[in-house]
Amino acid sequence: MKRKMFFVLTLAIVLPLALSAQKVKNQKPRVKSLVVFFSHAGENYAVGNIAVGNTKIVADYICEATGADQFEIVAEKNYDMPYAELIKVAKDEATRGELPAYRGSVDVTPYDTIFIGGPIWWGTFPRVMFTFFKQNNLGQKTLIPFATHEGSGLGSVVSDVKKAYPKARVLNGFSIYGHEVRTEREKVTRWLRSLGR
Numbered sequence: 439m440k441r442k443m444f445f446v447l448t449l450a451i452v453l454p455l456a457l458s459a460q461k462v463k464n465q466k467p468r469v470k471s472l473v474v475f476f477s478h479a480g481e482n483y484a485v486g487n488i489a490v491g492n493t494k495i496v497a498d499y500i501c502e503a504t505g506a507d508q509f510e511i512v513a514e515k516n517y518d519m520p521y522a523e524l525i526k527v528a529k530d531e532a533t534r535g536e537l538p539a540y541r542g543s544v545d546v547t548p549y550d551t552i553f554i555g556g557p558i559w560w561g562t563f564p565r566v567m568f569t570f571f572k573q574n575n576l577g578q579k580t581l582i583p584f585a586t587h588e589g590s591g592l593g594s595v596v597s598d599v600k601k602a603y604p605k606a607r608v609l610n611g612f613s614i615y616g617h618e619v620r621t622e623r624e625k626v627t628r629w630l631r632s633l634g635r
């Protein structure tokens with residue numbers, strides 16, 4: 439009788455543990471997303487002199503809402519100059535197709551989904567972001583472009599990302615006015631919800 443009781447008790451304890459272990463084994467581990475972005479603090483259009491760049495604010499919202507990691511593309515070059523001057527520098531870079539260097543690196547292999555964000559500079563992302571595209575293979579991933587701007591929306595960002603990564607799954611993208619990011623967080627939240635994140 440004691441032996442039977444022992445057998446039943448053991449089964450009652452061991453069986454649920456074995457089943458839950460099996461469940462964990464069969465579950466795909468939740469892979470984190472990554473937010474890669476460039477953002478320029480300092481004097482900017484419509485917002486004056488800002489301590490934190492507009493796109494950085496959106497990148498932080500995405501990370502807070504989704505638990506994503508982030509990599510900030512920081513140019514080696516110093517863009518700390520008045521807006522009127524930066525406009526000229528950026529136009530010159532775009533015209534010449536320059537690929538300015540950036541600091542550091544990130545291992546993109548663990549990430550299935552990568553948000554890619556930046557300000558619109560002359561209709562698309564700043565050139566330093568194209569340096570990142572050249573140096574990082576995101577070919578098999580889901581890419582989600584986003585941009586902050588002052589009238590151009592996404593500009594040619596989505597087609598430029600598709601051009602850089604023809605084999606990636608590139609989603610439609612999201613844009614928000616730079617001067618709205620501090621007061622309209624809900625727009626970002628709603629967009630993320632629409633993506634199921």
Ligand SMILES: Cc1cc2nc3c(=O)[nH]c(=O)nc-3n(C[C@H](O)[C@H](O)[C@H](O)COP(=O)(O)O)c2cc1C
Pocket residue numbers: 476477478479482483490491492493494521524525526528556557558559560561562586587588589590591615616617
């Ligand atoms: C060099 C430069 C070029 C810009 N070109 C555009 C543009 O073509 N279209 C637009 O809508 N906004 C343009 N803007 C405005 C920025 O896209 C906008 O202020 C953005 O929110 C800045 O983001 P950040 O603070 O993350 O750098 C430009 C700003 C700068 C500094």
